[in-house]
C-alpha cells in the first residue's frame with residue numbers, strides 16, 4: 001500500500017454540523033469500531049455513553065464551553081469515560097486506562113469518518129457536570145465528548161471557525177516529533 005488510509009487523510013476536527021439524526025446502524029458500527037481497539041491485558045477500560053435523546057442532549061449542551069457553541073447543533077454526543085482502576089497500572093507509574101480509551105476513541109472517530117460523519121473530540125466542557133448529568137460514577141473521568149453529526153452548512157459558525165473549516169492541516173515538522181535510534185530534544189516551537 002502506497003497511501004495512508006483515506007480516513008486518516010480525510011478526518012478533520014470540523015465544526016459545520018447538520019442536525020440530521022444519525023441512523024442507528026451507523027451508530028452501532030461506530031461504537032463497534034471503538035470496542036475493537038487493543039487494550040492492556042484486554043481490559044477494555046473505555047465506557048461510552050451515547051447521548052441522542054433531546055432532553056439529555058440539552059442537559060449536556062449546557063455544560064459546553066463557550067467556544068464550543070458549534071457543538072450544540074450535534075444530534076449525537078458520545079461521552080467517553082474511564083476509571084484508572086479498570087486497566088493496567090505498573091509499579092513504575094504507568095497507567096493505561098486513558099491510553100487505551102484514547103485508542104478506542106481514535107478507532108471510532110475513523111469509523112465515523114468512513115461513514116461520512118464529522119466526529120470531533122472536545123475537552124472544552126465541564127467534566128464534573130457532564131459526569132453527574134449522565135450518572136457516571138465518581139471514580140470515572142469523562143475524558144472527552146465526541147461531537148458527531150453529518151457535515152452541514154457553515155452559517156452557524158463564527159468567522160474564525162468558518163476559516164478553519166477549509167484551513168490546511170497544521171502539524172509540527174516531523175523531524176521534531178519522530179526520531180530514529182535515539183531520542184533528541186528538539187525545539188518544538
Ligand SMILES: Cc1cc2nc3c(=O)[nH]c(=O)nc-3n(C[C@H](O)[C@H](O)[C@H](O)COP(=O)(O)O)c2cc1C
Nearest residue numbers: 011012013014067068121122123124125144169170
Ligand atoms: C483531546 C482533544 C480535545 C479537543 N478539544 C477541542 C475543543 O474543546 N474544541 C474544539 O473546537 N476542538 C477541540 N479539539 C480539536 C483539535 O483542536 C484539533 O484536533 C486540532 O486542532 C488538529 O486539527 P485536525 O483534527 O483537524 O487535524 C480537541 C481535540 C482533541 C483530540
